[in-house]
Amino acid sequence: xxxxxxxxxxxxxxQVDGEEIASRLLDAGYLQAPSPEQADVVIINTCGFIxxxxxxxxxxxxxxRRSWASKKIVVAGCLSQRYPKELFDDxxxxxxxxxNADLSLLPSVIDRVLAGERVLVxxxxxxxxxxxxxxxxxLFDYPGTAHIKITEGxxxxxxxxxxxxxxxxxxxxxxxxxxxxxxxxxxxxxxEIVLIGQDLGNYGRDLEGRCMLADLxxxxxxxxxxxxxxxxxxxxxxxxxxxxxxxxxxxxxxxxFDIPFQHASAHVLxxxxxxxxxxxxxxxxxxxxxxxxxxxxxxxFLVGFPGETESDFEELLAxxxxxxxxxxxxxxxxxxxxxxxxxxKPRVPASVARQRKAxxxxxxxxxxxxxxxxxxxxxxxxxxxxxxxxxxxxxxxGYMQAPDVDGVxxxxxxxxxxxxxxxxxxxxxxxxxxxxxxxxxSP
Numbered sequence: 001x002x003x004x005x006x007x008x009x010x011x012x013x014x015q016v017d018g019e020e021i022a023s024r025l026l027d028a029g030y031l032q033a034p035s036p037e038q039a040d041v042v043i044i045n046t047c048g049f050i051x052x053x054x055x056x057x058x059x060x061x062x063x064x065r066r067s068w069a070s071k072k073i074v075v076a077g078c079l080s081q082r083y084p085k086e087l088f089d090d091x092x093x094x095x096x097x098x099x100n101a102d103l104s105l106l107p108s109v110i111d112r113v114l115a116g117e118r119v120l121v122x123x124x125x126x127x128x129x130x131x132x133x134x135x136x137x138x139l140f141d142y143p144g145t146a147h148i149k150i151t152e153g154x155x156x157x158x159x160x161x162x163x164x165x166x167x168x169x170x171x172x173x174x175x176x177x178x179x180x181x182x183x184x185x186x187x188x189x190x191x192e193i194v195l196i197g198q199d200l201g202n203y204g205r206d207l208e209g210r211c212m213l214a215d216l217x218x219x220x221x222x223x224x225x226x227x228x229x230x231x232x233x234x235x236x237x238x239x240x241x242x243x244x245x246x247x248x249x250x251x252x253x254x255x256x257f258d259i260p261f262q263h264a265s266a267h268v269l270x271x272x273x274x275x276x277x278x279x280x281x282x283x284x285x286x287x288x289x290x291x292x293x294x295x296x297x298x299x300x301f302l303v304g305f306p307g308e309t310e311s312d313f314e315e316l317l318a319x320x321x322x323x324x325x326x327x328x329x330x331x332x333x334x335x336x337x338x339x340x341x342x343x344x345k346p347r348v349p350a351s352v353a354r355q356r357k358a359x360x361x362x363x364x365x366x367x368x369x370x371x372x373x374x375x376x377x378x379x380x381x382x383x384x385x386x387x388x389x390x391x392x393x394x395x396x397x398g399y400m401q402a403p404d405v406d407g408v409x410x411x412x413x414x415x416x417x418x419x420x421x422x423x424x425x426x427x428x429x430x431x432x433x434x435x436x437x438x439x440x441x442s443p
Contacts, residue, residue, distance in 0.1 A: 010047030125168030143418030304353025
């Protein structure tokens with residue numbers, strides 16, 4: 001059978017899509033090549049969220065055609081879903097364009113492309129989730145970790161965001177289906193399950209008219225196994241406070257939240273079609289920390305949004321200083337077609353936006369450093385991601401470190417990837433921890 005290779009771009013949600021594409025192709029009899037050089041078909045699983053990501057994906061397509069002129073190139077993912085006809089008409093480097101609304105179509109797309117046809121397949125996003133998940137036979141995470149996408153799409157309609165244009169309105173999976181997938185992953189040796197979606201604070205709202213995240217966590221907690229659950233991406237305007245007691249009762253629930261505040265000025269937030277303000281957001285952080293004193297908090301700030309004044313930015317800086325977030329990413333506004341913000345004025349000069357981003361990042365360095373020091377001498381369980389046999393060194397993550405976006409923990413010991421170890425944090429090294437091994441559990 002022919003072989004394929006997936007060139008993965010974008011976020012963890014797109015990663016799950018890539019894993020499903022690979023699994024469907026394997027189940028259809030295709031072979032997964034270890035490198036693009038050894039594949040018959042190179043699939044570029046693209047991101048189409050912001051301008052930089054779109055450029056990266058387009059460059060990857062062009063580079064793939066330049067590097068492997070004889071191979072078939074198929075473009076999948078968010079960029080394909082957002083601009084299907086434009087890509088098909090203008091990007092002649094691609095032999096196939098496939099959206100992400102129905103991943104079951106990918107094997108037939110690959111069949112047709114290999115038969116010599118140039119293919120465009122991009123149905124609209126469905127209005128409901130499938131009744132049951134597709135079992136992913138291959139995972140792209142480090143050993144012992146897997147992501148579960150519990151929602152698709154988003155109905156918040158932030159004025160700058162293209163997600164509803166790409167992935168449609170909010171659709172939630174049932175609790176039973178999510179628990180079944182979690183059990184399946186645990187049976188395969190996974191230790192950490194990362195729950196993802198565009199906004200988990202809205203999970204279940206389309207099913208029962210309310211957030212059902214606390215119910216889901218309680219159902220996952222009923223699984224009698226040794227594992228860790230991580231919850232990512234919770235909109236601050238409707239953070240579900242009822243999950244806090246559920247997580248406090250179960251030590252398997254990581255006390256870690258990614259809450260994308262984006263800004264703290266009410267003026268800017270209203271223009272973003274968000275409802276919070278600096279006072280409300282500080283109160284939310286205080287309530288979370290009161291319930292879970294050891295909580296780790298990550299967020300993102302968006303600077304340079306149309307109409308953001310120097311006063312608005314100073315308020316954001318004041319919030320950053322008061323909030324003392326552990327991890328923080330800063331981004332400049334990307335002008336995205338067909339979003340309400342596309343036509344908004346006055347626009348902040350790009351040079352000013354970049355300067356503001358740099359100021360946020362500079363301030364955060366000292367905040368993160370100070371926040372991390374509270375973990376010195378803490379004993380925690382870490383999942384080993386990589387091992388360096390000749391150096392007796394491994395890279396691991398604790399509950400305070402999410403995959404790919406935060407610092408890591410360096411443990412000077414010989415460990416097996418996928419194993420779970422108990423270690424004591426003994427020092428801070430930039431944004432990473434140094435730790436001493438105390439106990440190992442085999443994968």
